[in-house]
Amino acid sequence: MTKIMNYNLFIASVLCLIMSGCYKDKGNYVYEDVNPITIKDEAVTEKLFAQPGSSLQLNPALELNGNEDDLSFQWFAYLNSSAASYSQDSTLIATSRRLDYIVDPSVFTVGEDYKLTYKVTQKKTGVSYFYFYQLSVSDKYTVGWIFLEDKATKADLSMISRSGEVIHNIYTETNPDYPLKNPTSFTISHESVSDQVGRDGKRFYITTEDDAIELDGLTMTKRFDYNYLFFVPPSLKKPSYIGWAGGTGNLAGILINDGKLHVNMVGGFPGAKKFGAPLSSPQGDYDYDLASQTISGTEYTDLYQIFMFDKKHRRFFDVKPNALRRFDDAVQDLDIIDLNNVRMDLIKMDSSHNNVIRNAVMKGLDNETYLLTFKTTRKGEETITESKQKLNAPYLSDALDLTCSTLAPHIYYAHDGKLYRYEITSDNYTVGYTFPATEVTTKIKFQKHGYGNAQARLIACTWNGSEGKVYYFKVNPNGSIGELDKTFTGFGKIVDLAFKY
Amino acid sequence: MKIKNILYTLFVVACFANSCGKEERLMYKDNDPRIYFPKNIVTNGIGSIDSVNLSFALDPEEVQTDTISLAFRIMGAAKAYDRPIKLELTEASTAKMGYHFIAKDLYMPANAYDVEVPIIIFRRHGLKDSVLRAELRIAESEHFKPGYDEPNTSSRLNRLSYNFTITDMLTKPAIWDARWASLFGAYSNTKLVYLTQWTGYRNWNTAVNFPQDRNLLIQQARLGLYEYEQANGPLIDENDNRVILP
Numbered sequence: 001m002t003k004i005m006n007y008n009l010f011i012a013s014v015l016c017l018i019m020s021g022c023y024k025d026k027g028n029y030v031y032e033d034v035n036p037i038t039i040k041d042e043a044v045t046e047k048l049f050a051q052p053g054s055s056l057q058l059n060p061a062l063e064l065n066g067n068e069d070d071l072s073f074q075w076f077a078y079l080n081s082s083a084a085s086y087s088q089d090s091t092l093i094a095t096s097r098r099l100d101y102i103v104d105p106s107v108f109t110v111g112e113d114y115k116l117t118y119k120v121t122q123k124k125t126g127v128s129y130f131y132f133y134q135l136s137v138s139d140k141y142t143v144g145w146i147f148l149e150d151k152a153t154k155a156d157l158s159m160i161s162r163s164g165e166v167i168h169n170i171y172t173e174t175n176p177d178y179p180l181k182n183p184t185s186f187t188i189s190h191e192s193v194s195d196q197v198g199r200d201g202k203r204f205y206i207t208t209e210d211d212a213i214e215l216d217g218l219t220m221t222k223r224f225d226y227n228y229l230f231f232v233p234p235s236l237k238k239p240s241y242i243g244w245a246g247g248t249g250n251l252a253g254i255l256i257n258d259g260k261l262h263v264n265m266v267g268g269f270p271g272a273k274k275f276g277a278p279l280s281s282p283q284g285d286y287d288y289d290l291a292s293q294t295i296s297g298t299e300y301t302d303l304y305q306i307f308m309f310d311k312k313h314r315r316f317f318d319v320k321p322n323a324l325r326r327f328d329d330a331v332q333d334l335d336i337i338d339l340n341n342v343r344m345d346l347i348k349m350d351s352s353h354n355n356v357i358r359n360a361v362m363k364g365l366d367n368e369t370y371l372l373t374f375k376t377t378r379k380g381e382e383t384i385t386e387s388k389q390k391l392n393a394p395y396l397s398d399a400l401d402l403t404c405s406t407l408a409p410h411i412y413y414a415h416d417g418k419l420y421r422y423e424i425t426s427d428n429y430t431v432g433y434t435f436p437a438t439e440v441t442t443k444i445k446f447q448k449h450g451y452g453n454a455q456a457r458l459i460a461c462t463w464n465g466s467e468g469k470v471y472y473f474k475v476n477p478n479g480s481i482g483e484l485d486k487t488f489t490g491f492g493k494i495v496d497l498a499f500k501y
Numbered sequence: 502m503k504i505k506n507i508l509y510t511l512f513v514v515a516c517f518a519n520s521c522g523k524e525e526r527l528m529y530k531d532n533d534p535r536i537y538f539p540k541n542i543v544t545n546g547i548g549s550i551d552s553v554n555l556s557f558a559l560d561p562e563e564v565q566t567d568t569i570s571l572a573f574r575i576m577g578a579a580k581a582y583d584r585p586i587k588l589e590l591t592e593a594s595t596a597k598m599g600y601h602f603i604a605k606d607l608y609m610p611a612n613a614y615d616v617e618v619p620i621i622i623f624r625r626h627g628l629k630d631s632v633l634r635a636e637l638r639i640a641e642s643e644h645f646k647p648g649y650d651e652p653n654t655s656s657r658l659n660r661l662s663y664n665f666t667i668t669d670m671l672t673k674p675a676i677w678d679a680r681w682a683s684l685f686g687a688y689s690n691t692k693l694v695y696l697t698q699w700t701g702y703r704n705w706n707t708a709v710n711f712p713q714d715r716n717l718l719i720q721q722a723r724l725g726l727y728e729y730e731q732a733n734g735p736l737i738d739e740n741d742n743r744v745i746l747p
Contacts, residue, residue: 271714322719
């Protein structure tokens with residue numbers, strides 16, 4: 001009996017030994033206290049911008065219980081691009097408490113974003129603390145107005161940066177092997193374009209009378225020839241405008257060649273996107289001649305995303321990615337205007353102070369100037385045609401350019417050395433400034449946030465036969481032309497301008 | 502009793518100890534080599550769709566051959582020598598191997614697990630008025646047995662079968678109503694010939710899905726029709742209807 005009991009005890013012991021292997025260790029939960037470090041940098045609240053060769057200085061604050069003698073410091077840079085490898089190595093760029101670093105072009109590439117990591121390690125415990133900065137490496141052409149100039153024998157670009165620095169000869173110096181002449185248009189897409197042809201980003205185009213190119217917006221060097229922009233290039237090379245239009249998230253490339261429209265439809269679907277064959281008119285023919293301008297809708301859901309104007313038959317088109325459409329009678333108040341037959345010439349389409357209404361300044365067959373206003377979408381049964389108004393604005397139809405305010409119901413234009421402000425609501429005008437007698441205003445542009453959110457800017461470009469100038473005017477809250485803020489000289493004849501940001 | 506208990510104990514301990522043993526890897530037996538058409542996905546260029554409807558009708562006269570590729574993949578280990586693959590035609594097939602088409606280099610190369618074999622199609626005279634059908638099946642040979650199989654589905658044949666048709670007749674593409682009618686309207690042979698000329702596209706049994714590509718096709722077609730009508734007047738098809746594009 002005792003033997004049996006012993007034996008059962010033996011079996012139970014063996015089983016207990018085996019089972020004990022499954023028992024979870026309670027572990028050692030006695031931790032040593034560490035001295036925590038908090039890293040802050042209140043001097044940097046947003047993304048950093050740096051140019052290759054420039055100095056990058058950072059001085060983050062450390063909060064710790066003790067001194068910094070026991071600490072080691074490291075600064076790393078990671079390429080923070082969607083195209084970057086997940087297994088990429090970081091680059092150690094400094095081991096100092098504060099960063100005082102000359103941006104090395106062999107480490108940082110223009111146009112790329114980086115994550116800059118500040119690593120602070122307690123030598124005694126080996127515990128590390130981290131702080132991250134977002135760094136964008138850019139060039140000197142980052143933000144500012146870019147001007148397309150006709151310099152008689154060549155086209156060129158100049159820039160006025162946000163700080164007021166003027167950079168001339170940008171195109172000719174960066175593209176000595178591809179000179180352009182007789183320029184007509186310079187555009188920058190208002191949104192980033194993903195066409196799987198070039199790198200994602202905004203698109204920059206220079207158009208001349210017989211050629212056009214796409215520029216790299218970072219380096220301002222030629223990226224693509226005109227023909228490369230097409231799936232099948234047209235036999236006649238006669239561009240007049242290239243740009244991107246459409247409401248938010250509804251981008252389409254707009255290219256006018258020989259007066260005909262070619263469209264580049266982009267979106268989230270795969271494959272290369274380029275400009276296609278010309279679009280036929282709503283009648284199925286190609287009997288139209290487009291004005292070199294366009295106006296867009298606002299929202300993705302807007303019924304009408306892109307408006308264009310046929311100079312030959314004096315009509316507007318509703319531009320769809322694969323067709324030019326006429327406007328249904330049901331969406332128009334024909335007592336105001338028939339967009340399919342306006343019987344007036346277009347001077348300029350522009351935005352207005354109401355973000356769902358667009359302006360079209362027209363010259364009637366009676367030589368009077370008119371303002372048409374229309375909406376880009378409709379609710380229920382309402383019509384999109386808003387108004388047709390005859391304008392008491394002297395010389396407006398003879399002005400080389402005009403611009404509409406996006407703050408108040410005003411139109412600005414210049415003629416015969418005078419800078420006018422026309423007020424739509426009161427049908428009245430004032431002369432806000434008089435240029436030197438020798439200067440002709442070639443381009444004019446309203447910039448809503450020219451001086452931050454608080455004040456708008458009016459930009460007037462003049463030409464005296466040998467030199468172009470740029471005038472910056474402050475615009476008062478009531479829309480009147482305020483003081484002349486700055487004058488910039490040394491330009492060629494400015495034929496177009498666009499804001500780069 | 503004692504012996505019984507000892508045996509019982511040993512059994513229990515053995516059961517526990519057994520769980521610590523390492524299993525051998527489950528390997529495919531190398532004495533059963535097989536081969537099949539990999540169909541469900543295309544990886545590294547290997548993989549094939551089920552059926553091809555091949556037509557010479559839109560090709561110029563100087564085009565006398567065309568080529569399709571058949572992908573094969575093996576089961577089992579690769580061998581250090583080339584291994585011929587055997588294909589058979591079903592009785593329902595009307596195309597003749599060796600006359601209407603040949604399979605060039607029909608073997609699995611040494612040390613390879615998959616291969617694409619070119620099938621060269623000949624533009625024989627009899628194709629002018631008929632559509633011939635080839636139903637290829639993988640057959641057992643000295644080197645391979647038919648491999649991984651699965652039932653046919655509505656959209657795919659099993660992995661031992663591959664079908665294609667060849668013709669020199671102009672025929673309405675099978676996907677016209679589903680994929681092209683919304684772009685180009687009603688079908689006619691005349692329209693198809695001119696669409697091919699205007700757009701440069703000729704694989705009408707394969708759909709074009711992406712908007713930018715479809716836009717390009719309709720833009721080119723409209724321009725082509727407009728220019729034709731400017732030069733020649735309306736384009737009339739074989740049914741005496743005017744060719745129009747929506």
